[in-house]
Amino acid sequence: MNPLNLVLKAENISKQYRLGQIGTGTLSHDLKRWIYSVRGKEDPFLRIGDENDRTKKSGTDYVWALKDVNFDVQQGDVLGIIGKNGAGKSTLLKLLSRVTAPTTGNIKIRGRIAALLEVGTGFHPELTGRENIFLNGAILGMRKHEIKTKLDAIIAFSGCEKYIDTPVKRYSSGMLVRLGFAVAAHLDPEILIVDEVLAVGDAEFQDKCIRKMKDVSGEGRTVLFVSHNMASMKALCKRGFLMEKGQIVYQGSMQQTIENYLATAKKANHSGEIPENASSINTGIVKFRKIVLHDQTRAAISSINYLDPIHLFFELEALHDLHDSIVDVRINTMDGLELVHAMNKYSAQPVNGKLMKGVNQVACKIENKLQPGRYSLTVGVHELNGLTMEYVENILDFSILTVASGDENGFIYNFQMGHVRFESTWKIENPN
Amino acid sequence: MENQKNWDVIISPRSSWFDFRFKELWSHRDLLLLFVKRDFVSLYKQTILGPVWFFVQPIFTTIIFTVVFAGFAGMSTDNAPHVLFYLGGLTLWNYFADCLTKTSETFIQNQAIFGKVYFPRLIVPLSVIVSNLLKLLLQFLLFFAVWIYFYVAKPSSVSPNATVFLLPVLIAVMAGLSLGFGIIFSSLTTKYRDMKFLLQFGVQLMMYASSVVIPLSQVPEKYQWVMKLNPVVPVIEAFKFGFLGSGQFEATDLLYSIIFTVTIILSGTLIFNRVERSFMDTV
Numbered sequence: 001m002n003p004l005n006l007v008l009k010a011e012n013i014s015k016q017y018r019l020g021q022i023g024t025g026t027l028s029h030d031l032k033r034w035i036y037s038v039r040g041k042e043d044p045f046l047r048i049g050d051e052n053d054r055t056k057k058s059g060t061d062y063v064w065a066l067k068d069v070n071f072d073v074q075q076g077d078v079l080g081i082i083g084k085n086g087a088g089k090s091t092l093l094k095l096l097s098r099v100t101a102p103t104t105g106n107i108k109i110r111g112r113i114a115a116l117l118e119v120g121t122g123f124h125p126e127l128t129g130r131e132n133i134f135l136n137g138a139i140l141g142m143r144k145h146e147i148k149t150k151l152d153a154i155i156a157f158s159g160c161e162k163y164i165d166t167p168v169k170r171y172s173s174g175m176l177v178r179l180g181f182a183v184a185a186h187l188d189p190e191i192l193i194v195d196e197v198l199a200v201g202d203a204e205f206q207d208k209c210i211r212k213m214k215d216v217s218g219e220g221r222t223v224l225f226v227s228h229n230m231a232s233m234k235a236l237c238k239r240g241f242l243m244e245k246g247q248i249v250y251q252g253s254m255q256q257t258i259e260n261y262l263a264t265a266k267k268a269n270h271s272g273e274i275p276e277n278a279s280s281i282n283t284g285i286v287k288f289r290k291i292v293l294h295d296q297t298r299a300a301i302s303s304i305n306y307l308d309p310i311h312l313f314f315e316l317e318a319l320h321d322l323h324d325s326i327v328d329v330r331i332n333t334m335d336g337l338e339l340v341h342a343m344n345k346y347s348a349q350p351v352n353g354k355l356m357k358g359v360n361q362v363a364c365k366i367e368n369k370l371q372p373g374r375y376s377l378t379v380g381v382h383e384l385n386g387l388t389m390e391y392v393e394n395i396l397d398f399s400i401l402t403v404a405s406g407d408e409n410g411f412i413y414n415f416q417m418g419h420v421r422f423e424s425t426w427k428i429e430n431p432n
Numbered sequence: 433m434e435n436q437k438n439w440d441v442i443i444s445p446r447s448s449w450f451d452f453r454f455k456e457l458w459s460h461r462d463l464l465l466l467f468v469k470r471d472f473v474s475l476y477k478q479t480i481l482g483p484v485w486f487f488v489q490p491i492f493t494t495i496i497f498t499v500v501f502a503g504f505a506g507m508s509t510d511n512a513p514h515v516l517f518y519l520g521g522l523t524l525w526n527y528f529a530d531c532l533t534k535t536s537e538t539f540i541q542n543q544a545i546f547g548k549v550y551f552p553r554l555i556v557p558l559s560v561i562v563s564n565l566l567k568l569l570l571q572f573l574l575f576f577a578v579w580i581y582f583y584v585a586k587p588s589s590v591s592p593n594a595t596v597f598l599l600p601v602l603i604a605v606m607a608g609l610s611l612g613f614g615i616i617f618s619s620l621t622t623k624y625r626d627m628k629f630l631l632q633f634g635v636q637l638m639m640y641a642s643s644v645v646i647p648l649s650q651v652p653e654k655y656q657w658v659m660k661l662n663p664v665v666p667v668i669e670a671f672k673f674g675f676l677g678s679g680q681f682e683a684t685d686l687l688y689s690i691i692f693t694v695t696i697i698l699s700g701t702l703i704f705n706r707v708e709r710s711f712m713d714t715v
Contacts, residue, residue: 009439017713030623094712098443098550101709107443118548126474135470138463139549167477 006110007191007222008073008096013105015066015091015246065091066102067246073191073224078217080233080254081226082261083243089226092243093117093195096224111190111222114141118195120180125169129160129179132168136183150186157208158182178205185212191222206413210235230258230403231306231410258403262303272300272313274395281391286322286355286381288390290315293377293398303399306410307368307421314362316381316390318355325353325389327362330378331370332394339375339419342366355381369421372402372411446709453705456552463551467559472566486570490526494519501645510647510678513582513589516575520675521644521668523575527568528606528664529635534560535614536631539622539711546712553708554701557615561607568603579675591677595670598686602667605686605693609663612696619700619707623714643668647679660685663692 018029066088073079081089095102097115122139123132133154137147147154155164158179160171168176194213213236217223227233233240233254240257242250250260272292279287292300292313304310312329331340342364344351375398380391404410476482494515501507502514509517535557539546542556582590620627640646642664651659659665666685673681 095443097548098441099547100712101443102445104445108439109441109443110439113441115549121548122545124470124474126477127470131470131473135466138460138466139545139551141460141549141551144462144466 005075006072007075007077008110008113009108010069010071010096011106011108013066013069013092013095013102013107014064015088015095015100016103017063017065064246066095068105069246069248071241071248071251073222075222076220077239078223078237079225080237080240080257081224081243082228082230082233082240082257087243088246089243090195091246093193093224093226096193109191112141113191113193114187114189115193116140116184116187116195117193118180119184120176123168123176123180126167128167129158129164129171130155132179133183136180137186140184140187141189142187154182154186157185157212159205174202174205181205181209185209185216189221191224192216193224195226196228203413203417210412229412230262230401232402232412234258234403235409235412262305262401262403272396274392278392278395279390280393281380281388283389284319286316286318286325286390288314288379288381288392288395289317289359291377291379291392291396293396301398303401304368305401306372306404307408308405310366310368312364312366312377314364314379316355316360316362318357318360320357322353322355324384325355326382326384326386327353327364328380328382329364329366330380331366332376332378333419334374334376334397337419339370340366353381368400370400371417371419371421372400373419374399446706453552457554457558460551460555464555464559464562467556468563468566471559471563483570486567487574490519490522490571490574493522497522497645507645508647508650510649510672510676512672512676512678513586516579516582516590516676517647517672517678518645519575519578520672521642523568523571524602524606524668524671525639525642525644525664526571527564527603528610529639530567531561531564531607531610532614532617532635533631534564535611536617536621536628538615538618539707540618540628543712554615554704557611557618557704560614561611565603565607590675592675593673593677595674595681598670598674601686601690602671605667605689606664608693608697609689612693612700615700615704616696619703619711622707622711638662638664641665643672643679647672649680660688663689 069088069092081092083089093115094100094117095107096113097117099115099117120132120136122136124135127135130151133151134144134147137154138144155161158175158181160175160179160182163171163175168179171179210232213223213225217236223236225233225237237254240250240252240254241248242257242261250257252260272290274288274291290313293302293304294311294313295301295304295308296311298311298313310331314327316327326343326345328341328343330338330342332338344353344364376394377396377398378391378393379395381389383389402411402413476485479485481488497518498514501518502509538553538556538560546553579590583592617627617631641659641662643659648656648659648665648669666682666689669679670681670686672679
């Protein structure tokens with residue numbers, strides 16, 4: 001590592017927050033702090049504080065949103081920061097963007113830094129689009145002459161030419177976002193910090209944003225991204241940090257960071273046992289005992305990579321032998337729309353639904369064309385004439401992730417585009 | 433391995449006390465002007481009278497003061513025309529009061545922006561001072577017009593003197609005082625909202641102790657020093673003395689105001705710089 005190429009260095013940064021209301025207790029704590037500092041002692045409240053875990057009730061009034069975080073960023077690094085909600089990502093960005101100061105530690109920065117924690121910060125509803133471009137640009141740290149030279153490009157990028165001299169209070173929310181992003185996209189800082197701002201606008205605009213971000217990071221600029229969309233992070237970033245409970249628990253390639261992150265997120269949190277009373281129809285002949293969603297290594301999971309096949313495993317208990325039956329799996333959207341209906345008898349290689357008395361093991365692999373989102377499984381066993389013997393509705397929920405396995409790009413958008421993906425091929429003939 | 437000087441910015445838990453960062457402020461001067469423009473352009477949008485509103489408030493307050501204080505209560509205005517006496521005092525006082533109330537809301541009113549972007553926070557109160565300066569200019573033109581009328585129609589009633597040329601100094605002192613007090617209050621309000629209420633009625637009461645309504649000469653001699661502790665008093669007295677020839681003007685009093693202003697700005701900036709670093713956590 002060449003220390004001269006270092007553009008950002010975080011040394012032991014921590015951030016402590018006070019929980020609950022700021023009120024009557026504040027004054028006494030402030031006084032105590034002051035008395036300690038006058039006597040030259042350490043802040044008494046810095047020694048206490050829980051690690052950041054929002055699911056547990058805290059014992060003290062103080063919590064460490066970040067604890068002893070160290071990292072270096074080199075010139076030209078395109079870095080992705082991922083982690084669950086509450087892992088400290090936003091706090092880290094707030095410190096880097098100087099919105100608030102760390103409780104301990106130092107951050108050293110070389111070059112101009114611009115943080116994009118929001119698009120359209122400081123837009124004034126009464127001012128026109130043009131006036132707001134200047135205002136927002138200046139807030140983000142641009143000089144007036146700089147904005148002037150980029151004005152045409154910004155207006156063109158926003159696609160709001162027609163309304164540029166209309167007060168922005170008449171804009172649709174989409175237009176506001178476009179205008180805001182257009183200004184931000186034309187910032188030229190040496191270090192750019194971007195927080196989830198790609199998660200806005202329609203498909204066309206998101207495409208535009210992601211392309212722009214790719215351009216920006218391709219120019220040798222240093223960029224730090226935070227996003228929940230693993231696919232877009234994978235497409236944009238080279239290096240990654242994984243944060244957990246206010247600490248960086250992994251630093252490495254973006255691909256590996258995402259895999260580490262998903263390994264914990266994917267892990268199924270149930271055994272797959274089906275409770276006795278779960279069936280909505282049951283004639284007492286067969287019963288589902290267990291249903292497990294698993295990956296190729298047969299480890300139980302609760303989410304599946306984009307376009308990876310769906311592997312299911314069942315235990316079906318039959319009270320007597322059935323020489324043939326129909327076992328089926330339905331995949332529904334969370335609002336109940338049935339998208340997929342897979343059956344043992346009606347597939348490329350039909351399988352006889354023979355079930356013997358006792359516990360039968362059934363494995364099933366379903367091709368996956370589902371778009372990212374949350375889905376629910378319904379399973380059933382029927383006689384050949386269609387009479388239902390066992391039917392368990394919405395017994396298992398799972399997610400399709402945006403990130404794809406291997407080097408695939410995944411689904412880089414932040415909104416639903418249909419429920420199912422069908423491949424399409426295109427040909428466009430231009431007039432000469 | 434690396435030299436501290438190699439870094440452009442070092443973000444640390446606390447800033448040193450005497451770190452005014454003028455360079456950073458200067459580099460954000462465009463932002464200051466854009467804020468001024470925003471405040472000015474947006475203030476009277478969708479109103480019929482527009483900037484005429486700038487004149488409505490001082491005119492009506494002056495009429496009421498003239499009727500109530502000079503008329504009913506028969507209070508002295510140091511032999512100056514009632515209207516000019518009140519209008520002059522109000523013009524300056526309103527500048528101070530408006531700047532003070534507005535700058536004291538700096539952190540509370542701008543949470544949304546401050547929570548997302550960093551720029552020297554002092555830009556916001558400074559822009560308030562400047563945009564109110566434009567308003568003061570317009571209101572002063574009103575005062576000046578009325579003053580010309582009296583000067584021409586009743587020359588004996590006003591006797592201007594060279595103190596008039598101190599006007600820029602007087603305005604600067606008013607601006608400095610309101611900025612200093614404003615940023616101190618805004619810093620305290622981030623934690624203790626009580627300050628907001630204190631300021632609200634404090635400003636109203638202060639007007640009566642600032643020789644806007646009651647001239648210094650009407651205060652018993654042995655208590656005048658108490659009133660002169662208020663750094664606004666010498667400024668308003670000097671203003672009236674210069675334009676109207678009424679009231680009393682002593683250079684030492686004005687000097688006291690100037691020293692007071694410098695002190696309050698320095699200490700205000702120090703407190704402000706400390707608070708701005710982490711006010712987002714407490715606001």
